[in-house]
Amino acid sequence: MSIKHILLPLTGESKSADAAVCGLTLAKTLGAHITAGYEDDLGPMYAAPDYMGTAAAYGMFYEQMQQLRQDRQKLARAQFDRAVLATRLPIVSDPVCKQGSTMWLDDEAGNFAPIASHGALTDLVILESPGSRRSPPAWNVVEEALFGARRPTLIVPPGTTTIDLSHALIAWNGSSEAANAVERALDLLPPGAKITVLQIGELKPGRMSSEKLVDYLGWHCFEADMIEVEDRKNQTAQIIIDEARRIRAGFVVMGAYTHSRTREFLLGGVTDHMLREAALPVLMAH
Numbered sequence: 001m002s003i004k005h006i007l008l009p010l011t012g013e014s015k016s017a018d019a020a021v022c023g024l025t026l027a028k029t030l031g032a033h034i035t036a037g038y039e040d041d042l043g044p045m046y047a048a049p050d051y052m053g054t055a056a057a058y059g060m061f062y063e064q065m066q067q068l069r070q071d072r073q074k075l076a077r078a079q080f081d082r083a084v085l086a087t088r089l090p091i092v093s094d095p096v097c098k099q100g101s102t103m104w105l106d107d108e109a110g111n112f113a114p115i116a117s118h119g120a121l122t123d124l125v126i127l128e129s130p131g132s133r134r135s136p137p138a139w140n141v142v143e144e145a146l147f148g149a150r151r152p153t154l155i156v157p158p159g160t161t162t163i164d165l166s167h168a169l170i171a172w173n174g175s176s177e178a179a180n181a182v183e184r185a186l187d188l189l190p191p192g193a194k195i196t197v198l199q200i201g202e203l204k205p206g207r208m209s210s211e212k213l214v215d216y217l218g219w220h221c222f223e224a225d226m227i228e229v230e231d232r233k234n235q236t237a238q239i240i241i242d243e244a245r246r247i248r249a250g251f252v253v254m255g256a257y258t259h260s261r262t263r264e265f266l267l268g269g270v271t272d273h274m275l276r277e278a279a280l281p282v283l284m285a286h
Helices: 018-030 055-087 114-121 136-148 176-185 210-219 236-247 261-267 270-277
Strands: 005-010 033-038 101-104 124-128 153-156 167-172 194-200 224-229 251-255 282-285
Touching: 005 018, 005 055, 005 114, 018 033, 018 055, 018 101, 018 124, 018 153, 033 055, 033 114, 055 101, 114 136, 124 136, 136 153, 167 176, 167 210, 167 236, 176 210, 176 251, 176 282, 194 210, 194 236, 210 224, 224 236, 236 251, 236 270, 251 270, 270 282
Parallel strands: 005 033, 005 124, 033 101, 124 153, 167 194, 167 251, 194 224, 251 282
Antiparallel strands: 153 282
């Protein structure tokens, strides 16, 4: 299935419009529609049962949070408008076929949750990189896309306005998550694209081999090179980043959270490291 509908949730946390420009540029390249909207990642506001502050103090806090929401919403919309101006992608209100298009979601009810409301019926979610764990809400948006909507998610790092689809690095560990990511990556790759399969260390028993992946790609008319490198403790993600830089890949394809999210949060993991440090786009799927 080709990618025809893309979802672009913008949180307004970053002041850059790079992710929006990147998303609309990709939609234009693919001849796809991209629906953008403000994703409220700040969470609900309520008073705890043992709240000891005054009503006035809570009211002031509530007003400040509401103002922050409004500021972020305005910034997200401004980023979208700048991306439309940069890409000249047509704005539509109804589905069109065979050409790129876009629209902005206006939720008059104030339920700003594009992933929850549209994610299950989209082919791809594009998100700006969440950065460090010091911003939990931004990470919640990534996890909502991967686990709530269960959609492949393209993470765009700061400063990225275009994606080179002609060369993909597949970080292969033989897991079903990695296989799901590869399946969706095939919809992004143009004919004749270069693919490099990277296997780090030995695969766990019972997992699909890199050779099987190369054959699978061959059935889809893609030739792939294979690289095997030794793993280093707690360095797997950095190896992926280094190899992608060395071969000048345009983007990385990988499974997300092969281990549990709790384990990755507490002990660190490949997914978390890639979300924080990767300097090129990463397509993830769970």
